[in-house]
Amino acid sequence: MSVGSPLNIGLILGAVIATAAVLIWVERRLLAVWQDRLGPNRLGPLGLLQVAADMIKILSKEDWVPPFADKGVFVFAPTVIMVTMLTAFAVVPIAPDVGIIDFNFGLLYFLALSSLSVYSAVLAGYASNNKYSLYGALRASAQTLSYEVFMGLSVMGVVMLAGTFDLRVIVEAQQNLWYIVPQCLGFAVFFIAALAESHRTPFDLPEAEHELVAGFHTEYSGIKFGMFFVGEYIGITLSSAMMVTLFFGGWHGPLLPPVVWFVLKTAVFIMLFILIRGSLPRPRYDQLMAFGWKVMLPLALVNLMLTGALVLMVGSDA
Amino acid sequence: MAGLRQIAMQGRAVLGIVLSQFRTLWRVLGHTFTRADTVQYPEQKPALSPRYRGRIVLTRDPDGEERCVACNLCAVVCPVACIALQKAEDAHGRWYPEFFRINFSRCILCGLCEEACPTYAIQLTPDFEMAEYDRRNMVYEKEHLLIDGPGKYHDYNFYRVAGKSIGGKDKGEAEHEAPPIDIHSLLP
Numbered sequence: 001m002s003v004g005s006p007l008n009i010g011l012i013l014g015a016v017i018a019t020a021a022v023l024i025w026v027e028r029r030l031l032a033v034w035q036d037r038l039g040p041n042r043l044g045p046l047g048l049l050q051v052a053a054d055m056i057k058i059l060s061k062e063d064w065v066p067p068f069a070d071k072g073v074f075v076f077a078p079t080v081i082m083v084t085m086l087t088a089f090a091v092v093p094i095a096p097d098v099g100i101i102d103f104n105f106g107l108l109y110f111l112a113l114s115s116l117s118v119y120s121a122v123l124a125g126y127a128s129n130n131k132y133s134l135y136g137a138l139r140a141s142a143q144t145l146s147y148e149v150f151m152g153l154s155v156m157g158v159v160m161l162a163g164t165f166d167l168r169v170i171v172e173a174q175q176n177l178w179y180i181v182p183q184c185l186g187f188a189v190f191f192i193a194a195l196a197e198s199h200r201t202p203f204d205l206p207e208a209e210h211e212l213v214a215g216f217h218t219e220y221s222g223i224k225f226g227m228f229f230v231g232e233y234i235g236i237t238l239s240s241a242m243m244v245t246l247f248f249g250g251w252h253g254p255l256l257p258p259v260v261w262f263v264l265k266t267a268v269f270i271m272l273f274i275l276i277r278g279s280l281p282r283p284r285y286d287q288l289m290a291f292g293w294k295v296m297l298p299l300a301l302v303n304l305m306l307t308g309a310l311v312l313m314v315g316s317d318a
Numbered sequence: 319m320a321g322l323r324q325i326a327m328q329g330r331a332v333l334g335i336v337l338s339q340f341r342t343l344w345r346v347l348g349h350t351f352t353r354a355d356t357v358q359y360p361e362q363k364p365a366l367s368p369r370y371r372g373r374i375v376l377t378r379d380p381d382g383e384e385r386c387v388a389c390n391l392c393a394v395v396c397p398v399a400c401i402a403l404q405k406a407e408d409a410h411g412r413w414y415p416e417f418f419r420i421n422f423s424r425c426i427l428c429g430l431c432e433e434a435c436p437t438y439a440i441q442l443t444p445d446f447e448m449a450e451y452d453r454r455n456m457v458y459e460k461e462h463l464l465i466d467g468p469g470k471y472h473d474y475n476f477y478r479v480a481g482k483s484i485g486g487k488d489k490g491e492a493e494h495e496a497p498p499i500d501i502h503s504l505l506p
Binding site: 035037279 | 339342343345346347349350352353354355356358
């Protein structure tokens with residue numbers, strides 16, 4: 001086993017897609033637990049086969065394209081989020097010898113691809129030729145543009161401390177001290193930005209169902225809708241994996257093997273995403289924008305300046 | 319200095335908002351350890367109170383006779399007009415419904431018929447499992463509605479307390495009823 005071996009690539013791809021599928025069940029069960037319900041528990045052990053049933057249902061649905069839609073773009077849009085999210089996973093260093101590829105600009109690659117994923121929403125909303133879809137797309141693009149700014153800025157503190165964009169080196173640099181300690185502000189900003197990037201509640205305004213029907217994927221059904229859904233879940237997994245990588249020491253941890261530590265930490269963050277969906281209400285759109293530009297951006301800049309001052313004072317090997 | 323105080327007040331307000339988010343998260347997380355309210359229905363039956371508004375029945379009085387006097391009040395009050403009946407009279411002068419039909423595919427189980435009934439004849443029961451494969455089977459005739467017991471009111475017998483005379487009970491012979499006054503007599 002070495003980084004980039006075909007076995008590694010196959011296993012990681014399979015694991016990510018399987019995670020995205022199982023997350024459908026995990027989310028429904030966890031939300032149910034937190035709302036004093038049971039959730040799907042009939043099909044198979046603990047209701048796990050519900051995932052298979054949902055998949056069969058969604059795959060066997062009619063693959064319908066509305067007559068008023070821009071057909072080519074309409075079909076293309078859902079693939080964008082799947083492709084960008086899956087390719088972004090390539091740079092995630094899962095364990096010392098597990099990973100797909102190591103770039104010395106891995107972090108930038110992640111930021112670039114997570115920004116590209118917004119094309120999925122924009123193209124879907126545009127191609128649907130439906131005003132609610134277009135509103136959703138508009139919101140998705142504005143939200144991603146705003147939150148992308150300080151998402152990038154929030155991780156610059158980590159880059160300064162580690163002195164590199166290479167995610168594997170960043171993890172190795174956290175051998176003794178996880179970056180959550182010196183970068184807690186950066187983590188808070190990054191977490192909120194990641195939440196907004198993956199269009200999860202409370203930042204799910206692009207698909208706010210009480211005002212926009214379903215936002216950019218109003219006109220979608222069947223497998224194309226399923227791809228949006230799976231793409232969103234892969235996005236959650238990716239964001240959680242990045243938080244673990246950048247701030248929570250990646251695979252580092254006592255006793256258990258590195259892969260287990262990485263998976264455990266990622267699972268905790270995925271569950272935190274679901275908990276937030278189960279508890280926080282959605283803000284108004286102008287509140288969302290004001291929060292992004294007036295609170296999060298200054299916070300990210302303050303974090304950047306403080307980290308810079310710290311690094312200058314102590315020396316770059318801090 | 320006023321500006322500083324204002325900033326401090328705003329800061330406290332923002333801090334309150336932030337803390338409230340965390341408090342919300344903590345509260346919801348606490349629900350991990352509370353029991354689910356779900357009743358796993360087909361295996362586990364929900365507890366229904368005796369006054370639950372389910373399937374409608376027609377009851378009998380303690381003597382085993384039909385309580386219904388075919389007054390039509392239930393049919394009139396029914397908001398979806400799902401009750402149909404026809405009055406008949408037996409040899410004793412008692413009124414009874416010749417047929418009594420409730421269309422349960424229309425019935426909304428509102429209980430207004432039970433409230434309107436002057437003789438406690440029509441009553442709702444804690445039974446809701448009335449699914450049928452054929453819609454026509456949802457129409458219940460009198461033989462399906464009539465039960466053998468008095469339902470929720472064990473002692474009530476309309477003809478024993480009402481002033482109407484029937485065979486075997488003349489005017490003035492009901493419970494708490496004085497004999498009728500002879501209006502042609504001048505005696506006190």
